[in-house]
Amino acid sequence: MTVVSVSMPEELLNRIDEFADEHGYTGRSEVVREASRNLLGEFEDAKLEDRRLMAVVTVLFDYETTSVEERMIHLRHEHEGLVASNFHSHVGGQYCMELFVLEGSLEDISTFVGKIRATKDTLTVDYSVTPVDEFGSGPLAAAAANAGGEGHGHGNAHGHGDGDMPDNTGGGDNTGAGDDPGTED
Numbered sequence: 001m002t003v004v005s006v007s008m009p010e011e012l013l014n015r016i017d018e019f020a021d022e023h024g025y026t027g028r029s030e031v032v033r034e035a036s037r038n039l040l041g042e043f044e045d046a047k048l049e050d051r052r053l054m055a056v057v058t059v060l061f062d063y064e065t066t067s068v069e070e071r072m073i074h075l076r077h078e079h080e081g082l083v084a085s086n087f088h089s090h091v092g093g094q095y096c097m098e099l100f101v102l103e104g105s106l107e108d109i110s111t112f113v114g115k116i117r118a119t120k121d122t123l124t125v126d127y128s129v130t131p132v133d134e135f136g137s138g139p140l141a142a143a144a145a146n147a148g149g150e151g152h153g154h155g156n157a158h159g160h161g162d163g164d165m166p167d168n169t170g171g172g173d174n175t176g177a178g179d180d181p182g183t184e185d
Contacts, residue, residue: 006032048106052133054084055102055109057116058126063096065121072098075115082108095123103132 016028025031061068069088076086085101102109109129117125 048129048131051106051131053102053104053106053109053129054132055100055113055127055129057100057102057113058124059098059100059116059119059122060091060124061096061098061122063090063094068119068121069096069098071119072116075112076100079108079112082112 013028016031019025020028020031025034059068059072072088076083079102082102082104083100084103087099089097089099091097100112102112106129113125113127116122
């Protein structure tokens, strides 16, 4: 097996070591290999290819790192055809949360999430993907027909994340609903 040197903050390395101990991994290399396989495979779900998708992407970062917030603004504008809505909130006294609602193809969503993950100083990136195109003759279409066509169903959520939010999850009072791609503070 090839040995690879990877740079990471001490805090992240400590979290990986703790995770390995708590979950019975033989060491950090095994954790990093599994995480790498999961990251590389998460957008290879053939069921989602060539479908219209909606995604919710949540980013948590430290309040003091204005470069992350600036990057989020830049990405929102760069992908304005993909970003259906955007919401900014303060979480606790130290963190900011950026939430994006996306609508587009698997490739476009994957590109967007990849750019967010590549943003230096993000603490966590979490997302879920749901098909929003026609469901054909499956169980969701049958359920809608039984409801007189007035109900709505949700596709199979496909969630992925790479970390836990800190325990101080008291949030702001913002209501980021709607189609306005602007942020609210």
